[in-house]
Amino acid sequence: MPITHTGIQKLRKTRPDGSPFKTDAKTRRESRDRMRKWRSNPKNRFKAVKRQRKLRLNPAYRKIEREKDRIAASYRWHNLTPSEKTKKLKYMQEYNKKIHTKRKILVMTHYSKGAPKCSCCGETILDFLTIDHINQNGTQHRKKHKITGHIYKWLIDKHLPKGFDVLCFNCNLSRSFPYNNGICPHKKVIQCQ
Numbered sequence: 001m002p003i004t005h006t007g008i009q010k011l012r013k014t015r016p017d018g019s020p021f022k023t024d025a026k027t028r029r030e031s032r033d034r035m036r037k038w039r040s041n042p043k044n045r046f047k048a049v050k051r052q053r054k055l056r057l058n059p060a061y062r063k064i065e066r067e068k069d070r071i072a073a074s075y076r077w078h079n080l081t082p083s084e085k086t087k088k089l090k091y092m093q094e095y096n097k098k099i100h101t102k103r104k105i106l107v108m109t110h111y112s113k114g115a116p117k118c119s120c121c122g123e124t125i126l127d128f129l130t131i132d133h134i135n136q137n138g139t140q141h142r143k144k145h146k147i148t149g150h151i152y153k154w155l156i157d158k159h160l161p162k163g164f165d166v167l168c169f170n171c172n173l174s175r176s177f178p179y180n181n182g183i184c185p186h187k188k189v190i191q192c193q
């Protein structure tokens with residue numbers, strides 16, 4: 001059965017038996033413990049593995065299950081108190097920061113073939129470094145693959161393809177100025193006087 005928007009709205013207000021939907025930390029903890037107990041039974045473990053396999057191999061099933069997960073997550077969010085929401089947001093921000101740094105170091109280390117550094121001027125401070133499209137086609141590339149925000153996750157998902165390099169923001173930006181024709185000023189001799 002397809003899950004519609006109005007269906008979600010209805011679901012949010014009531015449980016299937018008509019009672020209002022409200023969970024507290026204790027109820028959630030209890031249900032989590034129940035699931036843990038269920039999984040610890042070898043028979044049920046097999047069921048769980050089977051489900052994982054089906055999720056992997058059957059795109060239609062995966063789509064429905066993901067939608068269910070999404071709704072469940074939105075239930076949980078709507079039932080939080082304001083202070084719980086603030087706490088969760090803070091936790092998520094911390095988590096995102098952590099995973100972003102982790103991904104960035106992994107990608108940079110791969111493309112620098114060692115400790116991350118700018119391949120032009122040798123800058124080593126991580127915050128100054130960025131990924132450079134060797135063929136100067138960053139905008140088209142992002143558009144084509146619908147990459148919004150950071151590119152690191154996309155690179156990792158695609159098994160770190162060729163055509164990218166590590167540059168610092170200075171080298172990366174000045175290389176992209178039209179009058180520089182894709183060459184960093186570091187590599188040109190410019191006479192100022």
Ligand SMILES: [Zn+2]
Pocket residue numbers: 118119120121122123167168169170171172
């Ligand atoms: Zn540089």
Ligand SMILES: [Zn+2]
Pocket residue numbers: 120121170171184185186187
């Ligand atoms: Zn440079």
